[in-house]
Amino acid sequence: MSVEFVDVSLSYRSAAAGRGLRHRSAPDAGTGAPATAAGNGLEHVNFRADDGGFLGIMGRTGSGKSTLLRLAAGLLAPDEGRVLVDGRDINARAGRGRRWLRREMGFVFQFPENQLFETTVFKEVAFGMRHLGFPRDEIGANARRAIELMGFDFDAVKNVSPLGLSGGQKRRVAIAAALASKPKTLLLDEPIAGLDPAGREKFLELLGRLNDAGTTILMVSHNSDAVCDAARRTLVLDGGRVCCDGPTAEVFADEGTLARHGIRPSQAGRIAALLRARGYDVPRETVTRGAIFDVLKDIRAGRLTPAAGGAGSKEAR
Numbered sequence: 324m325s326v327e328f329v330d331v332s333l334s335y336r337s338a339a340a341g342r343g344l345r346h347r348s349a350p351d352a353g354t355g356a357p358a359t360a361a362g363n364g365l366e367h368v369n370f371r372a373d374d375g376g377f378l379g380i381m382g383r384t385g386s387g388k389s390t391l392l393r394l395a396a397g398l399l400a401p402d403e404g405r406v407l408v409d410g411r412d413i414n415a416r417a418g419r420g421r422r423w424l425r426r427e428m429g430f431v432f433q434f435p436e437n438q439l440f441e442t443t444v445f446k447e448v449a450f451g452m453r454h455l456g457f458p459r460d461e462i463g464a465n466a467r468r469a470i471e472l473m474g475f476d477f478d479a480v481k482n483v484s485p486l487g488l489s490g491g492q493k494r495r496v497a498i499a500a501a502l503a504s505k506p507k508t509l510l511l512d513e514p515i516a517g518l519d520p521a522g523r524e525k526f527l528e529l530l531g532r533l534n535d536a537g538t539t540i541l542m543v544s545h546n547s548d549a550v551c552d553a554a555r556r557t558l559v560l561d562g563g564r565v566c567c568d569g570p571t572a573e574v575f576a577d578e579g580t581l582a583r584h585g586i587r588p589s590q591a592g593r594i595a596a597l598l599r600a601r602g603y604d605v606p607r608e609t610v611t612r613g614a615i616f617d618v619l620k621d622i623r624a625g626r627l628t629p630a631a632g633g634a635g636s637k638e639a640r
């Protein structure tokens with residue numbers, strides 16, 4: 324499904340006021356969070372994630388990434404502007420409710436392992452589908468598929484209490500729960516933070532396969548390598564505003580702008596920069612693992628040589 328924000332603003336101050344929560348001693352005093360002009364939220368945000376696309380969302384802590392995902396899922400409503408999913412305003416009063424969103428969107432919150440509450444892994448993964456009224460046999464088949472997709476032996480784990488699992492395993496259960504209803508769109512809030520490298524790799528491969536099969540993915544991450552390798556487009560937020568939006572390789576090619584918004588280059592990008600400093604003509608868009616491997620292969624095969632007299636070309640020889 325496509326997800327589009329049209330001039331979306333949200334202030335937690337007015338959200339609190341709207342819920343009658345605003346009083347003198349509250350709420351944003353003393354949090355130490357950098358205040359946006361919007362009052363800690365989002366300000367005039369515009370972007371479009373295409374149907375079937377993979378959008379990486381980056382930005383320093385407090386820049387508004389989780390807020391953006393919650394708005395996209397309809398868990399928050401904007402003060403101004405419109406959130407369109409498949410072209411439909413999900414907050415329109417005349418709409419047919421948000422049940423279809425629950426059915427078609429999977430949401431993995433930040434640290435989802437802290438929100439597990441069922442007594443068995445199976446019940447945990449089945450919970451959302453039960454709530455949505457899926458038929459019993461479909462729940463069984465979908466839960467098995469999702470649990471296996473996340474690398475578990477279904478029969479070994481189905482009756483186990485999630486609370487007894489390791490942190491990484493709990494995370495995988497929480498992700499299985501989001502995948503189980505076969506959502507057309509996945510909203511992922513820092514899903515790989517805290518996963519070990521092997522788990523991260525496997526999960527990113529799974530996301531790649533789901534995306535290839537047509538699932539739209541919006542993924543918040545601080546991991547530049549993961550975003551470069553997985554996301555086709557990247558959006559960077561700072562202070563509740565969009566400061567970069569474009570094809571991932573183009574966004575990451577502009578190291579200066581990235582640094583200003585607190586984002587490190589990918590490892591591939593750093594290797595490319597080192598090679599450039601040694602006189603190799605490596606394009607700035609070389610930011611993915613695949614792209615830097617190709618460059619290194621070319622150098623090894625003698626197809627790419629440092630420019631004569633290029634900076635540091637002596638060292639390179």
Ligand SMILES: Nc1ncnc2c1ncn2[C@@H]1O[C@H](COP(=O)(O)OP(=O)(O)O)[C@@H](O)[C@H]1O
Pocket residue numbers: 335336350351354356357358359362363364382383384385386387388389390391
């Ligand atoms: N429930 C809330 N009440 C008040 N302020 C909030 C709330 N949630 C987030 N904020 C503030 O909104 C800003 C954006 O937060 P968030 O979207 O969580 O950022 P990120 O996910 O990029 O770290 C921050 O300044 C944060 O302190």
Ligand SMILES: [Mg+2]
Pocket residue numbers: 388389390433512
């Ligand atoms: Mg967040």
